[in-house]
Amino acid sequence: MAKGDGYISAKESRRISRENRKITSQMEKIKNRKHVDPSEYETKMKNPDNILEIDNLHTFFFTDIGTVKSVNGVSFDVPKGKTVGVVGESGCGKSVTSLSIMQLVQRPQGQIVEGSIRFAGEQRCIDIAKATTSVMQEIRGKEISMIFQEPMTSLNPVFRIGMQLNEVLELHHPEMTKEQMKARTLEMLELVGIANSEGVYKMYPHELSGGMRQRVMIAMALCCDPSLIIADEPTTALDVTIQAQILDLLRGLKNKINSSIMLITHDLGVIAEMADYVVVMYAGKVVEKGTAEEIFANPMHPYTLGLLASKPVVNKKVDRLYSIPGKVPNPVNMPDYCYFKDRCEMCVEKCSGQYPEMVKVSDTHYVSCYRYYDEGGVK
Amino acid sequence: MKKFIIKRLLLAIMILFFVSFIIYALMRCLPTSFVEALANKKAQAGGSKTFAEWMAQLNAVYGLDKGLFDGYGSWISKAITGDFGESWKFTIPVTQKFADVIWYSFVLNVICFILEMGISIPLGILAARKQYSRTDYTITTIALMGISLPSFFFATVLKLIFCVKLGWFDLFGVVGKYHEQLNTPLEKILDMGWHYILPVVTLTIVSIGALMRYTRTNMLEVLNSDYIRTARAKGLSEKVVINKHAFRNTLIPIVTIVGGMLPGLFSGAMITETLFGIPGIGYTSYQAMVEGDIPFTMFYMLFLAILTLLGTLLSDILYAVVDPRVRVN
Numbered sequence: 001m002a003k004g005d006g007y008i009s010a011k012e013s014r015r016i017s018r019e020n021r022k023i024t025s026q027m028e029k030i031k032n033r034k035h036v037d038p039s040e041y042e043t044k045m046k047n048p049d050n051i052l053e054i055d056n057l058h059t060f061f062f063t064d065i066g067t068v069k070s071v072n073g074v075s076f077d078v079p080k081g082k083t084v085g086v087v088g089e090s091g092c093g094k095s096v097t098s099l100s101i102m103q104l105v106q107r108p109q110g111q112i113v114e115g116s117i118r119f120a121g122e123q124r125c126i127d128i129a130k131a132t133t134s135v136m137q138e139i140r141g142k143e144i145s146m147i148f149q150e151p152m153t154s155l156n157p158v159f160r161i162g163m164q165l166n167e168v169l170e171l172h173h174p175e176m177t178k179e180q181m182k183a184r185t186l187e188m189l190e191l192v193g194i195a196n197s198e199g200v201y202k203m204y205p206h207e208l209s210g211g212m213r214q215r216v217m218i219a220m221a222l223c224c225d226p227s228l229i230i231a232d233e234p235t236t237a238l239d240v241t242i243q244a245q246i247l248d249l250l251r252g253l254k255n256k257i258n259s260s261i262m263l264i265t266h267d268l269g270v271i272a273e274m275a276d277y278v279v280v281m282y283a284g285k286v287v288e289k290g291t292a293e294e295i296f297a298n299p300m301h302p303y304t305l306g307l308l309a310s311k312p313v314v315n316k317k318v319d320r321l322y323s324i325p326g327k328v329p330n331p332v333n334m335p336d337y338c339y340f341k342d343r344c345e346m347c348v349e350k351c352s353g354q355y356p357e358m359v360k361v362s363d364t365h366y367v368s369c370y371r372y373y374d375e376g377g378v379k
Numbered sequence: 380m381k382k383f384i385i386k387r388l389l390l391a392i393m394i395l396f397f398v399s400f401i402i403y404a405l406m407r408c409l410p411t412s413f414v415e416a417l418a419n420k421k422a423q424a425g426g427s428k429t430f431a432e433w434m435a436q437l438n439a440v441y442g443l444d445k446g447l448f449d450g451y452g453s454w455i456s457k458a459i460t461g462d463f464g465e466s467w468k469f470t471i472p473v474t475q476k477f478a479d480v481i482w483y484s485f486v487l488n489v490i491c492f493i494l495e496m497g498i499s500i501p502l503g504i505l506a507a508r509k510q511y512s513r514t515d516y517t518i519t520t521i522a523l524m525g526i527s528l529p530s531f532f533f534a535t536v537l538k539l540i541f542c543v544k545l546g547w548f549d550l551f552g553v554v555g556k557y558h559e560q561l562n563t564p565l566e567k568i569l570d571m572g573w574h575y576i577l578p579v580v581t582l583t584i585v586s587i588g589a590l591m592r593y594t595r596t597n598m599l600e601v602l603n604s605d606y607i608r609t610a611r612a613k614g615l616s617e618k619v620v621i622n623k624h625a626f627r628n629t630l631i632p633i634v635t636i637v638g639g640m641l642p643g644l645f646s647g648a649m650i651t652e653t654l655f656g657i658p659g660i661g662y663t664s665y666q667a668m669v670e671g672d673i674p675f676t677m678f679y680m681l682f683l684a685i686l687t688l689l690g691t692l693l694s695d696i697l698y699a700v701v702d703p704r705v706r707v708n
Contacts, residue, residue, distance in 0.1 A: 021511075104611055133617070141614035148612075153605040158627045158703060168613045204703040220613070 013064045020062035024108040031107075031133050041130040045120050051228050051260045052078040052101070057115035057129070059093075059100045066332040070096040072284035073115070076277075078228065080120075083254065083261040085275030085292070087268060087307065091328060093284040094264045095149075098230045101128060101262075102146055103136045119144065119228070142172040145221035149233035151214035155205035161216055162201035165189075168223045188219040191256075192249060211242035215249070222253060229254075230262045235270065247274060268311045272296060277364070280304050283328055283339040285355075290365035300367040302346045338370070346371060380699075384692070391688040395681070399458075402680045403451045406673050407443075413467050413671035414441055441467065454677065464674040468667055473678045476663070483553060484647035484659030487575060491582040492644060499587040500633070503594025507602060508621065518591070525588035534581045534654045541577060548577055551656030578655045582648055594633065601628045631702045638694020642686035 008016075046053055059071035071093045078084045086094050099105045100112055101119075117128040121143050126135065148154045156164060165185040169176055176184070182201070189197035192215040205213060214234060221229055231250065235243040251274060254261055263274055271278055271292070278295040280288040280303065288301040299305050309322040326343035329335060338344070341351050350356075350370040359372045418433035428436070438444040442453060457464065463473040499522075506518040542550045549555060553574050554567075561567050601607065602625055610624040611617075647661025660679070667675040699706045 102612055104608055137614045137616055139614070140612055146612045148605060148609065150605050154609045156606040156610065156624050156628070158631075158701065159624075167615070171614055206704045217609075220609075 008065055016066060017064045020064070020067075020109070024062055024111060027111045027113075028108050033132055034134065036132050036135075038124075041127050041132070041135060042124055043116070043118055043127045045118055045125050047077065048120075049079055050077045051080045051120050052262070053116075053118040054097070054101075055116045055118070057097065057100060057117060058113045059096050059105060059110060060113050061106075061110045063109060063332075068331045069284055069334060070110075070331065071100060072334070074281070074284070074286050075115075076279045076286060076289055078260050078262055079277070080227075081254075081258055081260055082276040083263055083274050084277045084279060085271035086262065086264045086279045086281060087266060087271055088281035089266060089307075089328070091331070092281045094266075094281055095232055097281070098146070098232050098262065098264055101230060102140060102144060103128060103131070103133070104140075104146075122227070141168050141226075142224045143226055144228045144230065145224070145226040147214070147217050147221050147229065147231045147234045149236050151210050151217055151237060154217055155213055157205055159204075160201070161189075161203050161205065161208070165216070165220055165223060168220060172224045184223070185219075188223055189216070191222070191253070192216075192219045193245070194219075210238055211245070214238060214242075214246055218246070218249065218253070222257065225257055226259055228260050228262065230264070232264045233266070234263075235267070236265070243270075250274070268307060280307070283334070284331070285339065286358075286366075286368065287340065288365075288367045288369075290362070294362065294365045298365075300361065300365075300372060301340075301369050302344045302371075303340050384696070387692050387695070391685075391692070394688060395684055396455075398684045399455065399677070399681050400451055402677060402684075403454060403673075404447055406671070406676055407447055407450065409671055411669060411671045413673070414438055414443055416670070454674075458677075458681070463678045466667065466672055466675040468670050468672040468675065473674050476675065477660070477678065477682075480658055480663045481645065481660050483657050484652065484661055485645060487578055487582070487648065487652075487657065487659065488644045490575065490579050491586065492640065494579065494583045495586050495590060496637075498583070499591035500594050502587070503591045504598050504621065504626070504629070506591070506595045507598035510599060519595070522588035522591045525584050525586075526592075528585055530581055530585045530648070531650050531654060533585060534577070534651055537577050537581060538654075549574060553657050574655075578648075578651050578657060581651050581655075590633075590636070593636065594629065597629045597632050598625065601625045604628075627701065631698065634697040634701055635694045638690045638692075638697060639687075641690035641693060642683050645686055646683055 054077070055075050057071055057074045058069070061068040061070055074093070074097055076084070076086075086097065088094050096105060096110070099110075101117055103112075105111070112129045115129055119126050119128055119139070121139065126139065128136070128139075131139075155161070162182070162185055165188065166181045169181045169184055173181075186197045186201060189200055194200050194212065194215055200208065200212070200216070205216075208216065214237075218234075229250075234250070235246050238246060247270060250261065250263075261274075263271070265271060275292045278290060278292050279286055280295070280301065282303050288295065288299070288304050295304065296308070299308055303324070306322070306324040310324065312321060324343055325345075329339055329342065335341075336354065337352050338356055341347060344351070348370055350373070353370075356368050356370045356373075358366045358368050360366055361372065414434065414437045418430055418437050421433045421437075422428065422430040435444075442450060445453065454464075465471065466473045466476050469476045502518050502522075506515045509515050538548075538550060542548050553571055555570050555574070558567060558570055561570060602621075607620060607625055610620045615624070645660065647659045647664065649661035649665050651657075652659040652662040653665070664676065664679045667679070
């Protein structure tokens, strides 16, 4: 175990890395198998109205200083045709959750160790946590696609835009001819609001601005009409005017192609504008989830309250914005009690006990805090 | 692009002019003097003239009685017309001697170059893909051993094992004892090829390490970049991600070194050639230089300077070919 502030001896580090390699190489072997019986990863959805059900997901990183529990028991659903916003501060596991859904977590260090991610595909329902790499390659880009937070570096600098978009179609729709692909790509570029689509088709990424590149990324994500779009902080790297345009675009497109969106952000304004449901994450766990109205009108968890208080409000004059005191606990050595206890200003006696379970407040609203144990039954 | 190349070529001529002057000045300052050695020999051979008299006469014959600038002027005025004079040591025209020996070295270096590329780039990619695995550690350790091994030591060990103990190869030379008696040209080529095996192995092993490490580092950087994640998110197979998306980006830094390797193809490998008795350019230029053969050395050095300049130009052009971001419009 780590001593002091996470400093460990070289001997200790070697032992940990040796053990890690043993665990990860075994997991890699399972993931990389070629021929697997479909019964291993095919499941049934608990609720047919959902497109995605994440159940008790654990994604760990096996690093040389110990196991980092980035996602530690996350559960939430994404209903069909709805937008789910995931909020939380940097490093709380939002991005790792989304990467787990795509099986794009940095391997071999990062691994899904427990839980299930049930995805309702077109023909069959698949548990992504158990799917092999080859099964995932059929889903990625076709049924689930992802928009990344770094438009400046997310496009390959040495290939033309047209080629990079055609590649997705070529892969998932081998029956299309070259002309059909080009027509589809140009159509997609126009759909995301690029006026000079013929010109952009022949350009290299460095010839486009950040906003344009993010549009291209969105066009790429929408190429195959995916049923779920994961947008991992799609507007963080863009300036405010472009942000509004991109969000408008996403909202418009959602209605056009009727897919679900999982929107990851730390910007509560974006969530309020876009999301139907909100999931608040803290230190690898979901602390509160509910509909957007419930979260904004009746926030319950002290962390959600803190987040909302630290958001600037128009027409309200304050000297300093509120900031949540303290810092996020060390991810290697998580305490046994509520992770937020050390920063919480509303602690009750019970707080030093075990990590609180999810409390059901309404049919859609859940919170993980001891203060509400009396209000609703423990789930 | 055309304008850019013409500009670079004009600049190259300027650089060559100064480079050749510096080489000439250095050659004149060398502590070894061909004329002095010759005069000494002639004076000792007996006869009417003394050392000083021989010196004066030979200096005039070889054009060393002139000053640095005059001497350089007379050399360059002939060199521009393509006349590089006669080699003092080999007593045949410089270009003829050069043409006689260059092919031995060129063939040796081209084979090594192809092997180096063919081995080190795939190995570097493999090591990067499996970073910190057993494969990676094995490859990098072998590469480090290759970099650290001096070629003279490694060549000697190889000769001890394969020539002395096992007796598979001859110790010296590019052809076997009965080369002239062989009937068909194919047999003659095979005989030469057999003698090239050990030198090629030596040069390849000592050179793959650097390029392999370089490829590995660059590949690692590319593999961690965002666009590789995008490529995977598209659903592309790992093979396409590595061989298409990642490799094209790894090529960018690699072509810049490959351009710099051009002069290396012609410069010869002095130590290896000497050890295996290959009459290549490396060995020949070494002999010419220690005896102060100014015409031959001047030609050889100038040739290398031209190749170096062409190599940098070539790598600039290749750079633009593989990286759209640096293309000049």
